[in-house]
């Protein structure tokens with residue numbers, strides 16, 4: 001039996017969700033600004049490079065970047081040159097560092113736009129120098145050192161050649177070696193022996209580069225966890241990402257609140273169907289959920305096509321009708337179903353369900369979703385897809401940040 005399909009016209013206080021939209025991510029720009037202000041206080045004399053790669057960890061890169069700058073970030077950090085150039089195209093003139101460069105990348109545009117480049121290898125150095133020749137603008141470089149993560153970065157053994165080549169280009173006026181940086185493997189476990197080993201390796205690399213003649217103004221190593229937990233890793237600047245968005249980078253050790261952070265993103269969706277079904281009703285593909293009593297089912301119009309992990313099948317938590325529920329059966333591309341555990345009038349079409357938020361109103365958090373799916377909160381917020389419009393609240397002038405059209 002299908003229930004009376006009454007759609008409430010008002011926006012529920014639970015969700016502040018714009019009407020007519022299947023799902024949206026509400027991003028609180030004040031939270032981002034305040035998180036950066038807290039991180040800046042913790043960092044003391046070190047500058048804050050707010051990391052806004054991957055569309056600001058799913059929060060929207062440009063609005064996030066502006067909020068971070070309002071909160072006192074002196075720099076923005078991104079992985080890709082395309083991201084750095086998108087910041088410049090949005091009119092952001094503050095220092096930007098990009099560190100994941102690709103052969104044939106937009107080096108010329110980046111150098112002309114004054115984007116600092118993270119240099120891990122000789123080939124990137126040569127592309128940077130060539131871009132400087134073309135543009136007549138010296139390329140500003142931060143040498144990226146692999147001090148133990150085994151990922152991007154120049155191995156210490158290859159550093160003497162890299163710095164020698166960089167200083168030859170510097171003598172020609174093509175590049176300026178302004179910084180050196182590295183990334184930690186285990187900052188979320190601050191007492192792990194790899195952490196102090198990496199700090200030692202980094203300090204050695206700094207010395208080697210300075211002895212070779214580079215005048216470094218920015219030495220940086222700390223991600224979010226190290227910014228918060230490892231004073232020895234702060235150097236001249238810190239590069240927090242996740243903490244900017246208010247999520248704990250070390251949830252086993254401290255909650256967001258304990259770290260003075262406020263999660264900025266809430267994911268909400270609107271119920272589009274409510275129906276009463278008997279005991280024994282199978283739900284969703286594969287019929288992995290079967291109702292154990294006569295019950296009411298509620299349908300939410302979002303799924304893995306929106307970035308919900310399919311691993312949330314049977315486990316993803318949702319606040320609906322004042323109670324936390326768990327997704328019944330499989331997460332589909334566009335839809336998920338909630339079993340309201342018995343016949344109820346508590347939920348109606350048009351009600352707003354909160355999949356995650358700060359956790360202060362009884363709703364699950366991105367960390368709860370991560371735990372339910374066997375992943376980390378980083379992935380939960382970052383993977384939200386383009387189909388989910390971002391709706392901005394707080395901070396700045398709303399005309400600047402509200403999406404021009406929605407859904408985007």
Ligand SMILES: *Cc1c(COP(=O)(O)O)cnc(C)c1O
Nearest residue numbers: 051183223224225239240241242
């Ligand atoms: C992503 C990234 C960061 C930010 O890491 P968080 O753990 O999110 O704080 C910092 N530095 C580099 C090189 C990164 O790739």
